[in-house]
Amino acid sequence: MRRKGAGKTLVFLHGAGGGSSWLPFMETLSHSYDVIVPEHPGYGASSDPDWLERVEDLAYFYLDFLKAFDLTDVHLMGLSLGGWIAAELAIRDTSCLASLILVDAAGNFVEGAESVDIFLITPEERFRAIYYDQGLALSEMKRLMTPENADTAVKNNFTTAKLAWQPRAYNPSMLKWLKRIELPTLVIWGANDRAFGPEYADSYQALIPGAEKVIIPECGHVPNVEKPEEFIAAVNDFIGRVAT
Amino acid sequence: MKFFNFHLMPYADVDLDAIKKNGTAWISFSNSNFDPLKGAKLYNRYLDELEYSDQLGFDGVVVNEHHQTAYGLMPVPAVLAGALSRSVKKGKIGVLGRALPLVNNPLTIAEEYAILDTITEGRLIAGFVRGIGAEYHSMGINPAHSKDRFNEAHDLIIRAWTEPGPFEFVGKHYHFKYVNPWPLPYQKPHPPIWVPSQGSKDTIEWAARMKYTYCQTLSPIKSVAKVFDGYRAAAEKFGYIASPDQLAWSMSMFIAETDEKAREMAKPHIEALVNQLLSIPIQMLLPPGYTSPESLKKIAESGVVGHHKTIDNLIEEGVVIIGSPETAREKLEEFSELAGFGNILVKTQFGTMLTEMARENIEAIAREILPKFQN
Numbered sequence: 341m342r343r344k345g346a347g348k349t350l351v352f353l354h355g356a357g358g359g360s361s362w363l364p365f366m367e368t369l370s371h372s373y374d375v376i377v378p379e380h381p382g383y384g385a386s387s388d389p390d391w392l393e394r395v396e397d398l399a400y401f402y403l404d405f406l407k408a409f410d411l412t413d414v415h416l417m418g419l420s421l422g423g424w425i426a427a428e429l430a431i432r433d434t435s436c437l438a439s440l441i442l443v444d445a446a447g448n449f450v451e452g453a454e455s456v457d458i459f460l461i462t463p464e465e466r467f468r469a470i471y472y473d474q475g476l477a478l479s480e481m482k483r484l485m486t487p488e489n490a491d492t493a494v495k496n497n498f499t500t501a502k503l504a505w506q507p508r509a510y511n512p513s514m515l516k517w518l519k520r521i522e523l524p525t526l527v528i529w530g531a532n533d534r535a536f537g538p539e540y541a542d543s544y545q546a547l548i549p550g551a552e553k554v555i556i557p558e559c560g561h562v563p564n565v566e567k568p569e570e571f572i573a574a575v576n577d578f579i580g581r582v583a584t
Numbered sequence: 585m586k587f588f589n590f591h592l593m594p595y596a597d598v599d600l601d602a603i604k605k606n607g608t609a610w611i612s613f614s615n616s617n618f619d620p621l622k623g624a625k626l627y628n629r630y631l632d633e634l635e636y637s638d639q640l641g642f643d644g645v646v647v648n649e650h651h652q653t654a655y656g657l658m659p660v661p662a663v664l665a666g667a668l669s670r671s672v673k674k675g676k677i678g679v680l681g682r683a684l685p686l687v688n689n690p691l692t693i694a695e696e697y698a699i700l701d702t703i704t705e706g707r708l709i710a711g712f713v714r715g716i717g718a719e720y721h722s723m724g725i726n727p728a729h730s731k732d733r734f735n736e737a738h739d740l741i742i743r744a745w746t747e748p749g750p751f752e753f754v755g756k757h758y759h760f761k762y763v764n765p766w767p768l769p770y771q772k773p774h775p776p777i778w779v780p781s782q783g784s785k786d787t788i789e790w791a792a793r794m795k796y797t798y799c800q801t802l803s804p805i806k807s808v809a810k811v812f813d814g815y816r817a818a819a820e821k822f823g824y825i826a827s828p829d830q831l832a833w834s835m836s837m838f839i840a841e842t843d844e845k846a847r848e849m850a851k852p853h854i855e856a857l858v859n860q861l862l863s864i865p866i867q868m869l870l871p872p873g874y875t876s877p878e879s880l881k882k883i884a885e886s887g888v889v890g891h892h893k894t895i896d897n898l899i900e901e902g903v904v905i906i907g908s909p910e911t912a913r914e915k916l917e918e919f920s921e922l923a924g925f926g927n928i929l930v931k932t933q934f935g936t937m938l939t940e941m942a943r944e945n946i947e948a949i950a951r952e953i954l955p956k957f958q959n
């Protein structure tokens with residue numbers, strides 16, 4: 341787990357790519373917030389516990405995590421798989437939360453919307469599918485696909501398959517309970533997300549009462565990396581308005 | 585040695601350029617390339633070929649299971665085995681299949697096999713496999729659960745065959761209130777179980793411990809020998825000497841008058857099998873969780889997947905035996921001494937090979953090879 345900054349508590353739940361590094365957008369957020377970035381069980385250096393079978397297990401894990409670190413009034417932000425975990429958590433218990441921010445979140449299903457099969461494409465195709473800017477896709481691939489990262493990549497991929505293979509990256513029984521989330525909620529999405537097309541943002545907004553939505557143009561699946569300025573502006577604006 | 589005619593039932597009329605263009609004959613290769621009129625001819629000629637080998641004295645016939653691919657047209661192998669169960673009069677019928685983890689109710693497999701074993705009055709060989717990684721894409725089963733589901737399904741089927749029902753089966757992936765299948769298998773305690781694999785250490789040890797016949801497929805003869813040594817060593821560890829009957833080598837054989845002629849005739853078909861029909865990208869073949877992260881990494885680093893092979897490579901490495909009757913006999917003698925197997929699963933038809941050629945090959949093997957090697 342990494343933690344830096346001061347101010348309102350912001351917990352970031354990472355996506356399927358893992359949460360091993362402190363990224364520039366986290367650094368920027370840490371200028372305004374107490375930023376906490378845990379690494380999910382089954383990812384990176386974390387262990388692969390027997391109890392970890394589905395995303396709901398991680399929701400309960402993080403409810404316990406918030407309690408153990410005595411975190412309250414938490415702004416809970418989840419990217420992709422992390423967004424799915426955050427949504428599962430929020431339908432169960434919002435008592436420690438101040439707001440929910442779903443960033444290109446998995447967990448949902450929209451028939452007919454674009455959704456590449458990340459398990460059936462090559463690593464290069466995967467990077468290309470994640471970013472709108474193909475130059476950035478290749479430079480991120482160069483930066484991340486190193487021999488030192490190979491073991492972690494295999495492990496992360498394994499845990500993602502375990503959690504998301506079938507049904508592919510969503511939980512049908514979560515969707516009907518999203519209406520329970522009585523919490524200021526922001527849905528942030530890359531307009532050109534090919535993992536979960538922007539219809540997914542519409543769907544999340546429709547399913548969570550009162551949810552707001554920000555679509556970032558010319559942006560793929562990870563706006564926090566691809567369009568950090570727009571992303572952080574949207575986060576600051578939202579938290580500034582909803583925080584008590 | 586026992587000889588089985590092992591059919592893959594490929595879509596032999598396939599447009600090889602279309603596979604090349606698509607990059608693989610699996611999952612993403614559109615079934616708009618399948619013509620049911622051609623399919624009808626293929627199924628019937630393939631069943632005829634298997635029946636013919638029974639008539640010519642092979643010890644049995646074998647079918648297998650793959651899904652959503654031009655590589656083989658037997659997603660439900662029991663249908664083919666059922667068709668053969670009344671026409672193959674003497675030999676055994678092996679199903680290598682069934683991929684246990686791919687079904688949500690393995691009792692259906694216990695039932696299928698029991699029917700086949702009963703109709704044939706005990707001539708079924710029951711294969712238990714995990715299925716290759718590609719099947720987990722096409723069947724929507726989580727590859728991370730593959731090994732667990734295989735083990736549970738295996739226990740369920742064996743118990744269903746050997747314990748009086750009804751009883752309750754409680755597993756993590758399978759839980760049935762009532763296990764009480766009718767019919768039960770004809771053979772007691774149950775049909776012989778064969779386990780084909782690509783040489784996974786765990787599978788070899790497990791098969792040796794259970795005394796199941798282990799079958800190595802599509803490998804150079806030196807690796808086959810190494811794998812079989814592993815089985816024999818494991819058997820010793822479990823306190824017994826493994827018999828050659830417990831080992832099966834799966835290969836392709838083609839015989840013509842001379843080595844040159846055999847090579848020339850077999851070349852396009854064996855190369856179509858290995859380089860087109862079998863071409864599978866690694867992410868399709870080895871989905872995450874199907875193998876342990878350690879072995880996945882090893883395979884990815886070794887680069888063994890997807891190498892283009894010529895017929896000369898395949899002959900030299902002893903993946904196949906292709907040549908004159910004399911060469912074929914010499915090689916089989918040599919390979920059987922090296923690897924010590926008691927069963928040989930011969931693909932007499934492979935790739936795009938037409939039926940006349942396949943039938944002549946079956947005749948040649950029956951005439952030139954069987955008499956010298958068959959027990």
